[in-house]
Amino acid sequence: MTKKVLVVGEVRDGQLRNVSFQAIAVGKEAAGGGEVVGVLLGDNIDHLANSLLQYGADRVVVVNHGDLKSYTTDAYQQALLQVIDAEKPEGLILGHTAIGKDLSPRIAMKLNAGLISDVIAVEKDGDEVVFTRPIYSGKAFEKKKVKEGLIFATIRPNNIAPLEKDETRTGEITSITVDIKDLRTVIKDVVRKASGGVDLSEAKVIVSGGRGVKNKEGFKPLQELADVLGGAVGASRGACDADYCDYSLQIGQTGKVVTPDLYFAVGISGAIQHLAGMSNSKVIVAINKDPEAPIFEVADYGIVGDLFEIVPILTEELKNVLNVKETV
Numbered sequence: 001m002t003k004k005v006l007v008v009g010e011v012r013d014g015q016l017r018n019v020s021f022q023a024i025a026v027g028k029e030a031a032g033g034g035e036v037v038g039v040l041l042g043d044n045i046d047h048l049a050n051s052l053l054q055y056g057a058d059r060v061v062v063v064n065h066g067d068l069k070s071y072t073t074d075a076y077q078q079a080l081l082q083v084i085d086a087e088k089p090e091g092l093i094l095g096h097t098a099i100g101k102d103l104s105p106r107i108a109m110k111l112n113a114g115l116i117s118d119v120i121a122v123e124k125d126g127d128e129v130v131f132t133r134p135i136y137s138g139k140a141f142e143k144k145k146v147k148e149g150l151i152f153a154t155i156r157p158n159n160i161a162p163l164e165k166d167e168t169r170t171g172e173i174t175s176i177t178v179d180i181k182d183l184r185t186v187i188k189d190v191v192r193k194a195s196g197g198v199d200l201s202e203a204k205v206i207v208s209g210g211r212g213v214k215n216k217e218g219f220k221p222l223q224e225l226a227d228v229l230g231g232a233v234g235a236s237r238g239a240c241d242a243d244y245c246d247y248s249l250q251i252g253q254t255g256k257v258v259t260p261d262l263y264f265a266v267g268i269s270g271a272i273q274h275l276a277g278m279s280n281s282k283v284i285v286a287i288n289k290d291p292e293a294p295i296f297e298v299a300d301y302g303i304v305g306d307l308f309e310i311v312p313i314l315t316e317e318l319k320n321v322l323n324v325k326e327t328v
Helices: 018-031 046-054 073-087 098-111 216-228 237-241 272-278 307-322
Strands: 005-009 036-042 059-064 091-095 116-119 121-125 128-135 140-144 151-155 172-175 205-209 232-235 262-266 283-288 301-304
Touching (some): 005 018, 005 046, 005 073, 018 036, 018 046, 018 091, 018 121, 036 046, 036 073, 046 059, 046 172, 098 116, 116 128, 216 232, 232 237, 262 272
Parallel strands (some): 005 091, 036 059, 059 172, 205 232, 205 262, 283 301
Antiparallel strands (some): 121 128, 128 140
C-alpha cells in the first residue's frame, strides 16, 4: 500500500544538514512507492527546496516565518502541526538530532502517535517497513514495525545512506502560511561555544580525546590530526569534566551519539558510557598507553604507547600520504 510521507529537512546556518537527505531515503522506503514530501521550516529558505528534490523528494512544502529563523520548541511545533494538518500524511520522518529529539516526542503526543526513535537501519518485510534501533546503550538491537496509525520515526545521522543526487530532478515547490502565537521562548541571540569547522554529529572522521590528553593543550595535536583528515574533534566526558574542553564536544551516553567512518579514541579508557556514543563507528582506532584499557576490546586497530609521541608521527605520515601542504 502506497503512503504519503513527510520528511522534515533540518536547516543549520542557512544550509541543509546531511541527515535531511538520509531521511528522504527512509521516507522512500516507508512510502512504498507513494509520495515523499519534503518539509522546510525556517526564514528565507526557499533556495534550499531544490536540494530535497534532487535527493529524492517528490515535492517540497516551504514554511517561511520570522519566528522560525532559530529553533524554538513552541514555534516549530506549531508550524509542523499545521503542515501535518494540511497534508494529512501516513508517515513522518525526522533526523535524530538535538532538534529532532526535542520536537518529535511533542509532535507524537499531540497526534497520539507512536514514535520509533534513533533508527539506524530500515528494511522491507513484504509491504511493511522494519526499523532497527539500538537499546541498552548499543549492546542490543530491536526491530519495530508500525501496525496501524502514523509511521513516525527519527533516524540517527550517518547510518543510512542517502539516495544518489540527481541535479536534473525537479518537482513542485509550494509555500504554506502558518499562524504562530503565544510563544513562551524567543531567541534574542545565538552564542556558539564550539569552534567552527566540521559538524561533529555528521563528521566522517572524528578524533576524540580523553583524560589521557592531560590538559587543554593536549587537544592541539588531536586537532591537527583531525584537520589533516578533514574531520572533527570530540571528547570523553572525563575530558570535559576536567575542563580540558567544552561540553559541546562530549561523545557518549550523556553527550552526542556519532557514527563516523573512522573514529580515533585517543587517551580514552573506554568506559561503557563513552562506548554508547561511538561503538557503531565503522572503524575504531584506539591509542592508549595502557594495554589493558577496555577501549581495545572494541577497537579495530590499537596502538599502545604515549599519545604525545604517536599522534604527531601519525599526523606527519598522513600528511605525506595525503600530500597535505602546510598553510602559513
